[in-house]
Amino acid sequence: MRAAVLTAPETVELTTVPDPVPDVGEVLVRMRAVGLCGSDLGVWSGARAVPEMPWIMGHEGGGEVVAVGVGVDPGRVGEQVVIEPNYPCLECEACASGTTSVCPRRGILGMNMPGLLAELVAVPEQFVHSVTGVAASTEALAVIEPTAVARAATAVSEVPSGADVLVTGAGSQGLLVIQLLVAAGAKPWVMELDIGRRALARELGAVGVEDASAPAKFSHVIDAVGTSGLWQVMLPKVAAPVTVTVIGMSEDPLPLTTKQITRGRMTLRGTIIYDHPHDFEQAVAAVGSGEIDPQAILTEATPFSEAGEAFASASSARGKTWIRFD
Numbered sequence: 001m002r003a004a005v006l007t008a009p010e011t012v013e014l015t016t017v018p019d020p021v022p023d024v025g026e027v028l029v030r031m032r033a034v035g036l037c038g039s040d041l042g043v044w045s046g047a048r049a050v051p052e053m054p055w056i057m058g059h060e061g062g063g064e065v066v067a068v069g070v071g072v073d074p075g076r077v078g079e080q081v082v083i084e085p086n087y088p089c090l091e092c093e094a095c096a097s098g099t100t101s102v103c104p105r106r107g108i109l110g111m112n113m114p115g116l117l118a119e120l121v122a123v124p125e126q127f128v129h130s131v132t133g134v135a136a137s138t139e140a141l142a143v144i145e146p147t148a149v150a151r152a153a154t155a156v157s158e159v160p161s162g163a164d165v166l167v168t169g170a171g172s173q174g175l176l177v178i179q180l181l182v183a184a185g186a187k188p189w190v191m192e193l194d195i196g197r198r199a200l201a202r203e204l205g206a207v208g209v210e211d212a213s214a215p216a217k218f219s220h221v222i223d224a225v226g227t228s229g230l231w232q233v234m235l236p237k238v239a240a241p242v243t244v245t246v247i248g249m250s251e252d253p254l255p256l257t258t259k260q261i262t263r264g265r266m267t268l269r270g271t272i273i274y275d276h277p278h279d280f281e282q283a284v285a286a287v288g289s290g291e292i293d294p295q296a297i298l299t300e301a302t303p304f305s306e307a308g309e310a311f312a313s314a315s316s317a318r319g320k321t322w323i324r325f326d
């Protein structure tokens with residue numbers, strides 16, 4: 001089979017590798033779509049180290065079950081599935097308490113385990129979720145995983161219906177958060193420098209924070225950027241009390257004092273991926289019910305044979321970059 005592999009920083013090539021064979025408890029998936037996000041770009045640029053090169057990238061996607069290993073119902077062959085690419089150990093204290101997102105032994109496809117940008121992928125059956133209807137469209141397969149991330153963040157933000165919310169960044173996470181907030185009856189205001197991305201956020205129901213009608217201060221913020229530069233611009237716009245939910249991440253120290261936290265009555269809520277399996281199942285439902293419209297946030301598909309080019313253009317793309325297998 002063919003796989004898209006990172007051979008050096010900023011170099012992704014198609015190569016031929018042996019077909020994977022599903023192990024006990026695994027299914028073999030013929031991939032149909034893979035989305036790219038900032039985490040993939042971190043691997044591509046060399047900022048996020050991977051165990052070896054060449055390295056199969058990608059963690060957001062799905063396809064069709066074409067074979068099963070021992071112990072898996074052969075009736076699953078032919079199922080359309082989306083892959084949950086984080087494998088918690090399901091045994092540690094964090095996993096036992098239900099917060100599998102902080103499992104210290106978490107396997108992550110495309111990061112510390114080979115990824116999804118291959119024609120065939122073997123996956124433990126408990127980490128493939130059956131999809132039907134609109135959730136089984138090729139476009140949907142590229143957005144369900146990042147929807148699970150955005151949905152977990154909007155859930156912990158506890159933004160009340162009708163509330164004004166400042167959303168920083170209109171990359172794929174920001175756009176998904178905006179769609180979810182609109183569906184929940186909240187009012188998102190977007191802070192985004194790129195004109196094209198800002199226009200796309202507007203199409204999804206957000207208003208630019210620079211608009212004359214924007215509130216001067218916000219009691220709810222969802223940060224989908226996570227850099228200190230962004231916080232410098234965002235902090236003067238928060239009211240007291242304020243709840244800031246953080247999805248974006250970087251290693252920059254924040255320009256934030258304890259005085260700003262105390263006097264600002266600031267509640268900080270960090271969120272990372274999603275908890276297995278319910279958060280993922282809810283993302284499948286959110287896409288299936290139309291709460292998320294994959295077409296509205298995706299760019300034109302890049303064919304698998306041109307996967308390398310998709311990485312090069314993803315960071316400046318208007319909308320979410322994705323790869324289609326034909």
Ligand SMILES: [Zn+2]
Pocket residue numbers: 036037038039040059060146
């Ligand atoms: Zn991702």
Ligand SMILES: [Zn+2]
Pocket residue numbers: 088089090091092093094095103104105106
């Ligand atoms: Zn664990």
